Amino acid sequence: MPTPARVPRRPTRAAAKVGLIDKPPRPLRKGATDETVQQAIYDAVMDHRLPPGIKLTESAFSAYFGVSRTVIRKALLRLSQKGVVELRPNRGAVVASPTPQETHCVFDARRLIERELVRMLTARHTKKQVQQLRQLAQRERAAQQEGAGRALVRLTGEFHVRLAQFAGNPVLADLVSNLVSRTSLIIALYEAPGMPACRTHDHFDLIALIEAGNGTAAADAMAQHLTEIENRLDLSAAEGPLDLSQVFDAP
DSSP states (O other): OOOOOOOOBOSSOOOOEEBOSSOOOOOOOTTOOHHHHHHHHHHHHHTTSSOTTOEEOHHHHHHHHTSOHHHHHHHHHHHHHTTSEEEETTTEEEEOOOOHHHHHHHHHHHHHHHHHHHHHHHHHOOHHHHHHHHHHHHHHHHHHHHTOHHHHHHHHHHHHHHHHHHTTOHHHHHHHHHHHHHHHHHHHHHBOTTOOSSOHHHHHHHHHHHHHTOHHHHHHHHHHHHHHHHHTBOOOOBOOOOBHHHHHHOO
16 A cells, blocks of 8 residues: 655654645635534544644634634534544644554554454444445555545545444444544654555455454454554654645645
């Protein structure tokens, strides 16, 4: 899998500031709410357009989206509850920047949860679920072949979330969704140049084991898959500053 497009790497872990770069304030966008702003920021983080450690300045986002700072504040608060944004007293908000120790904790949690979820799914899967997982993996492969890095990041995460949902435990599926969000931040921060974070063919292998009803092998394959993702990280970091028009208006 080709490495998704990356922002320039930074020499330190200090948070950079996101602001408008020679851009006039935008007019009010009709219908903009804290939910739509939250989704736009969340998508930009998950797509690696807003890298870990970047400062999210309320005034800049307010001017860009054409909404009040109160709307931006609400959106950032909700994102902080998902672990995507960190709210620092007297310092504002930044995109969460997991440490190496937190990275290991996230992957430990994912191995514990996802290996059991895939075992559960293997015992109770339906043909329709297998078909949907295979279609999603095919979309991943197409994104890989087209070099669509942003789409590929999103789809690989969606595969793990969908698999967890199909296992039938909504509480664990919600935990996986949050862990996948944190993993996307980790990949944006630590992915080694030239090393794919999540290999598409691993997902096809998992589907085959689930369809065959081999729960033990499927659980082991999931654990190995997550371990390989973790082992391909290089503990580096990324940097801004960024132009918000490039973040949100880029195709």
